[in-house]
Amino acid sequence: MGSPPVATAAASAAVVALAVANRVLYKLALVPLKAYPFFLAQLTTFGYVAVYFSILYARYRAGVVTRDMLALPKRRFIAIGLLEALGVASGMSAAAMLPGPAIPILSQSFLLWQLIFSALLLGRTYSVRRIIGCLLVTSGVILAVASGANEGQFLSKVQLIWPALMITSSAFQAGASILKEAVFIDGAKRLKGKRPDIFVVNSFGSGFQALFVFLLLPFLSNLRGIKFAELPGYLNGGAECFLNVGESPIDCGGAPFLPLLFIVVNMAFNISLLNLVKRSSALVASLTSTSAVPISIYILSLPLPYIPHGAELSTSFIIGAVVLLMGLILYNLPQSWSRRLKAD
Template sequence: MSSSPAIAAASAAVVALAVANRVLYKLALVPLKAYPFFLAQLTTFGYVAVYFTILYVRYRRGLVTWDMLALPKSRFAAIGLLEALGVAAGMSAGAMLPGPAIPILSQSFLVWQLIFSVFLLRRTYSLRQITGCFLVTSGVIIAVASGANEGHILSGVKLIWPVLMIASSALQAGASILKESVFVDGAKRLKGKRPDIFVVNSFGSGFQALFVFLLLPLLTNLRGIKLAELSAYLNGGAECFLNVGESLIDCGGAPFLPLLFILVNMAFNISLLNLVKMSSALVASLTATSAVPISIYILSLPLPYIPQGAKLSASFIIGGVVLLSGLILYNLPQSSKESKTD
């Protein structure tokens, strides 16, 4: 374990980057609202280059062994498939949803993670954790229901978009459980030594990029893009991203906002992994959780390129409070009695 001041500093960095990541996720989709699929591909292939570069450096330094690189790739392939579909679904929904709805809907990740871990990892949970999961579910339902009446945050938003965002969380939760299974199985194969984090990230991202390419017909269809139109779409996305050409779409904010999101997203993922290494997954989870209400509040304010802001209804705020209560309850330290059943 690292010292308390070091953990506190790392935790503060995670909170700041988590908030920035959520806010920039919405802002990056403002100039690229018509091209969320392009942004998804840009981040996907960008991560492959960055993660494999880091992996190579760690291998040269002896931090990654050949046995780690030789681990079976079937789970990595499944991780890549789930993440490819999850990113595409999330980007599509994020472009159409009000900013404050994105972080609260994405918290359904915990519910899916619990469900998948029960079936895939045969894990059991305490009554406290199940109650926390129920509160998270209730918070999401309350928040989404707040859009049923005119004037609320999801008023005028088609049901498909919040459903697609929740589905994106399910896909990414499945990928996270498979990553955990890689560490568990890898420790057995490596005689107690857990695989390096960047082995999992690199191969998972590599397969994600591969499946993005193989699933182009399906992924483009999700965005209403015919395969024959894909080349023109990507060219339009590139022009909008670079903010060049004579596009009929206002691409103001590009390429600064999308690039800033990609950089901050990578920094957030690395800082979160660093905090897990310094302390524990519990500390990292609680730290990331604290960014949810801050993100929702910031995204409700008038921001550059989103000057209109968003009105937070009373039911949406109540849903957010219920959701946050569930997350905190789920992540509370276990008692000795609970640890025997988990």
């Protein structure tokens, strides 16, 4: 059951706008919380559970969410939560050992994993045109992001296990996104054509993710260089900096406004992304949000509040952005146009 093209286009535009705002605000939120990135990660993970379930309860009381939606089998939600928690754990492990520019580059394997899992788990088939479009998008982002890397082999001194682990992290996240799409497809069959409300998927998925993150907390804190015994003190310091209270030795200027603004926008982005998955597919949603990467890099190169120094963009960044745009156009080219081009 597809959505009208206009509605899908509007949902896609919302995803791009919120994806750009999300990336830019994440960078700004880490200005006051630069010493507490792990605190911000845990705050978003556990805070969203309370918010999502509160919204879910309100929608249930309003009749938007039905008992049948809440009664959907939970095994897929458990798998989604486990995969997303493993994605966080493996991603943090790899990120601690990789140079900065390598992280977003290796993360672009997410799209390729989605193609594979979509074919294996959902039985989807893709035309050569769409596969090439997807590869062009990935290549464009790599070109754009790699333009900021130092010249030379910046992975030459890194053990192979860490890039492999970052790619594995992307596989976990891609698997979770395809399972979310499967929940909508299977839910429509169980609910006689009506797809599950996005807050059912968001709430239960986030709930199980938080559960598995909690179980992995000693491991995750060690990855950030925080001993488990030191974790309460670290979280307390993060809370004081977030609220901008107490006598923190670190300048927490910009808090709590910037972190709160990031949390609100990040939540809106996640909701809009899942809405697009519901309307189209997980792969289309990922391609749409990926297009925000070069736009975000461009905005972050400009002088911003709390980040007054800008940066000069290279030629490879411009080329990468053009390649990405070509890939998006090729992937989203209507079937009728595709046939007409072949005929010509």
